Amino acid sequence: MFVLLSDGAGLTARQSATLLSRAGHRVEALAPDPLCLCGLSRHVRQVHRVPGLGTDPLGWLEAALEVAARRQADILLPVQEQVAVMSLARERIARVGVLTAVPDFASLRQVQDKVSAFETLTRLSLPQPRATVVTSQEALESIDQLPVFVKTPVGTASAGVHRVTTRAELRQYAAQLDFRDGVLVQQPAIGPLIMIQSVFANGELVAFHACERVREGTGGGASHKRSISVPEVRAHTAALGAALNWHGGLSADVILTAEGPRFIDINPRLVEPANAFMSGVDLTGALVEVASSGTAARQPAGNPGVRTHQALLAILGVAAGSGRRRDILREALRALTRTGHYRHSTEELTPVRWAGAGVDPIAVIPAVAATLATLIRPTAWQHFAAGATSAYSLTPAAWQALLETAR
Numbered sequence: 001m002f003v004l005l006s007d008g009a010g011l012t013a014r015q016s017a018t019l020l021s022r023a024g025h026r027v028e029a030l031a032p033d034p035l036c037l038c039g040l041s042r043h044v045r046q047v048h049r050v051p052g053l054g055t056d057p058l059g060w061l062e063a064a065l066e067v068a069a070r071r072q073a074d075i076l077l078p079v080q081e082q083v084a085v086m087s088l089a090r091e092r093i094a095r096v097g098v099l100t101a102v103p104d105f106a107s108l109r110q111v112q113d114k115v116s117a118f119e120t121l122t123r124l125s126l127p128q129p130r131a132t133v134v135t136s137q138e139a140l141e142s143i144d145q146l147p148v149f150v151k152t153p154v155g156t157a158s159a160g161v162h163r164v165t166t167r168a169e170l171r172q173y174a175a176q177l178d179f180r181d182g183v184l185v186q187q188p189a190i191g192p193l194i195m196i197q198s199v200f201a202n203g204e205l206v207a208f209h210a211c212e213r214v215r216e217g218t219g220g221g222a223s224h225k226r227s228i229s230v231p232e233v234r235a236h237t238a239a240l241g242a243a244l245n246w247h248g249g250l251s252a253d254v255i256l257t258a259e260g261p262r263f264i265d266i267n268p269r270l271v272e273p274a275n276a277f278m279s280g281v282d283l284t285g286a287l288v289e290v291a292s293s294g295t296a297a298r299q300p301a302g303n304p305g306v307r308t309h310q311a312l313l314a315i316l317g318v319a320a321g322s323g324r325r326r327d328i329l330r331e332a333l334r335a336l337t338r339t340g341h342y343r344h345s346t347e348e349l350t351p352v353r354w355a356g357a358g359v360d361p362i363a364v365i366p367a368v369a370a371t372l373a374t375l376i377r378p379t380a381w382q383h384f385a386a387g388a389t390s391a392y393s394l395t396p397a398a399w400q401a402l403l404e405t406a407r
Contacts, residue, residue, distance in 0.1 A: 008038035009391035209276035217313025274348035
């Protein structure tokens with residue numbers, strides 16, 4: 001089938017492109033700048049320029065539908081935060097003859113922003129850290145138990161999440177916030193971070209995967225992962241999707257505390273499916289099946305202990321952390337020689353060679369470019385991180401525009 005990806009800049013888009021191409025699909029993508037991750041892969045035949053989601057979500061929709069119709073795409077697949085505007089326009093997308101897999105907008109609204117997600121988890125009695133929603137600067141400044149995480153309703157890739165450790169810092173940060181839609185104040189949860197990915201068909205869980213963040217890369221992302229088995233979290237995820245009658249991809253971040261799992265973030269979309277695929281769970285395949293037929297065969301659980309990495313995130317993470325050139329070079333050499341954390345691990349983001357997917361010689365360009373740029377100027381990591389996120393982030397203004405359109 002001809003699959004048009006809603007995004008071409010993000011990690012999920014790049015991983016999905018490899019998996020879809022490997023399965024025999026023709027893949028193209030949408031992005032404000034064609035020189036993006038998907039543009040640097042032979043698995044993506046073309047990247048089409050569209051408006052940025054954050055600045056013009058409805059303009060993005062018009063451009064996406066025009067490209068889909070002109071190119072005669074079979075499926076417009078949501079692989080980033082474009083899912084929000086696609087959910088709002090799901091009936092229009094169907095009318096133009098393009099298939100997709102997105103939840104009803106009423107369902108999406110219940111988990112799209114952090115305050116709504118907290119309220120939904122509370123209503124369903126699903127476990128999360130102790131938290132409260134504050135609606136004024138005075139209420140936030142009166143919080144007496146520190147440290148806390150202060151979370152604005154809308155934010156991507158850890159944007160809008162601020163760890164506050166002192167009262168002075170709390171007062172300073174409170175003065176910068178807009179409290180009209182509430183701000184979530186969440187107590188820290190202690191334990192490893194688990195990334196959850198799933199696909200639903202009209203409320204039925206058809207594919208599920210979990211992996212542990214072994215090493216943190218730039219922007220809070222996982223540079224190294226290990227697949228794990230978490231039956232309790234699977235049951236919680238199934239309950240959430242069933243209650244929302246979810247349709248499409250649904251992901252979450254969970255902390256495995258000594259008292260049990262705690263949900264700390266919900267993403268109403270697919271997130272980084274490569275570790276799942278290598279573990280035996282084909283999330284992109286399930287999402288394409290749901291888009292094509294409205295349902296999908298239920299997939300068995302994946303194999304635990306499968307290790308994968310994203311060298312690009314690791315290199316940028318070192319640059320953002322120590323900022324020392326020798327550390328950046330050491331990280332790049334370890335990735336190249338498959339030593340240290342890279343031993344017995346598979347590159348999931350930009351693989352040059354992958355079983356069944358053939359050779360992708362230009363896939364090395366992003367990691368090589370990031371290494372060279374940060375060796376010359378370590379602060380260059382900010383350009384790489386911010387450039388990708390800005391291409392697909394749903395800003396507070398964009399989300400408000402969608403809510404007003406839905407009225």
